[in-house]
Amino acid sequence: MPLPAPPNSSPAPRRSASPRRLLVVVLVILAVMGWVGYAVVAPEWRADRAIALAEQVAAEGDYDRARGYLDEVLKVRPASGQARFLMARTCRRADDLTAAAAHLREAKRLGWVPDAVEVEEHLIEAQEVGPRGPNEATLQLLALTHHPDERVILEALAKGYRNVHRPEAAVKWLGIWITRYPDDWLPRQWRGEILEAFNLTDDARADYQRALELRPAAIAARRRLGRLELTEKQNPAAAAEHFTAFLEAVPEDPDGLLGLAECRRTQGDPDGARGLLDRLLGRDPGNARGCLECAALEADAGRPASALTWMARAEAAFPDEPQPHYRLALLLARLDRPDDAARHMRRFHELDEGYRRIAALTKQLLGDPASADRRGQIGAEFLRLGRTESALAWFFSALNEDPGHRPTHRALAEHYQKTGQSVLAARHRQHAEGSQTVANP
Secondary structure, three states: OOOOOOOOOOOOOOOOOOHHHHHHHHHHHHHHHHHHHHHHHHHHHHHHHHHHHHHHHHHOOOHHHHHHHHHHHHHHOOOOHHHHHHHHHHHHHOOOHHHHHHHHHHHHHOOOOHHHHHHHHHHHHHHHHOOOHHHHHHHHHHHHOOOOOHHHHHHHHHHHHHHOOOHHHHHHHHHHHHHHOOOOOHHHHHHHHHHHHOOOHHHHHHHHHHHHHHOOOOHHHHHHHHHHHHHOOOOHHHHHHHHHHHHHHOOOOHHHHHHHHHHHHHOOOHHHHHHHHHHHHHHOOOOHHHHHHHHHHHHHOOOHHHHHHHHHHHHHOOOOOHHHHHHHHHHHHHOOOHHHHHHHHHHHHHHHHHHHHHHHHHHHHHHOOOOHHHHHHHHHHHHHOOOHHHHHHHHHHHHHHOOOOHHHHHHHHHHHHHOOOHHHHHHHHHHHOOOOOOOOO
C-alpha cells in the first residue's frame, strides 16, 4: 500500500507590498521631513524678511512698524548683533534714546561691527545733547566725506540741532541732505517746519508741497499745508482738501478735526462743522480751540448766551498764542462785551509782536549762526511772553556759543531770582559781573 505524500513544509511565498502602500509610506516620510524642515527654516526665513521690511518702513519714517518687525526678529534671534543694532538705530530715530542705548550696548556685547557701533554712539549723543565739540566735528566730517551711512548721519545732525534750538544749523544740513538726495521727502518736511517758524510761509509751503509730491502719505506735511491754506492764504476750499485727506489717514486726529471744522464753518456748512466738533470734544472735552470754534458757531446762529458759555470753557485752557486771542476778541465784540474784547485784543497784539520779533531774530541767525547776542535776545523775548522753557533753551544755546556772555547771565540771574532759585541766581550774577568764568550753562 503506498505511503501518503508528506505534507509540504516549505513556507508560503510572501506577498510583495503593493505600490499604493509604498507610496503612502513615502508620502508620510516626506511630510514629516517637510514639517521638520519648515519648523527649522521658516522662522529664519521670516526673520530675514522682517529685517528687510523693517529697513524699508524705517526709510519711509514709520519707526513704530519698523520696531514691530524687529521685535519679531529678536524673538527668533535674541543673540543677533545685527538685529540689536538695527533696533538701536530705529529706536534712536524714533527719539526713544534710552531704548536705543540699551540695544546698542547689547549689539556691542554681541560683537557687532565696531565702526558701526561707534557711529551710532555718536548719533545718540548728537540727538540727546545736540551736536557739539568732538562729536559734532566727527559727524560733520563723516557726512562731508560721504560715509555709507550719510543719510542717517544727516538726519541725526538736523534733528540734534533742532533739539537744542539751533535751527540755522539744522537748515544748513537739511539743505545738504536735499542737494544730495533730492528725492527724499523727510528733509523737505523738516525744513518746511523750520521755515514756517521763521514766518517764511511761502518757502515752507513749497517744501511741504514737494514732500507730498515725493511721498503722498506724508500726512504731517498734509496737515501743515491745510493750516497754511486756511490761515495764510484764506482758502478754506484748498485747506479742506488737505484736512480731508489727512483725516482719511488719521481719522480722529484733533488738529485735523478742528481744521476741517473751521473750513466747513467758513464755507457755510455749520452742521458739518458741528459734527466734526462733536467728534473732537467727545474725545477731548476741554480742547480750547474746539470750544472756541463752538462759540463761533453759536454766535453765527444768533445764540449769544450759548456762545459765551463756550468761550468761558475755551478760556479755561487757552493757549498763549496770538490767533486764539484775536478770534476771541472778535467774538466778544460781536456779543457786546467791549472791555473783554479789548483785553484779548491787547494780548493778541502783545503776543503777535513778540513772535514777530522772535521770527526776525531767528532769521538773522541764518546769516550769523554763532551770535550769542541773537540767541540771548530770542530767549528774552520768549521769557517776556511767558514761555519759560523755550526761553531757557535759547539762553543756554547762547552760553554754548559764548560761555561768558554777560547779557544772558544777567537775564538768567533775574529770572532765577524772581522764581526763588537764589543759588542759581547768585551763580549767574557772578558771571554777569565778570567775577567768574563759566565752563558750561
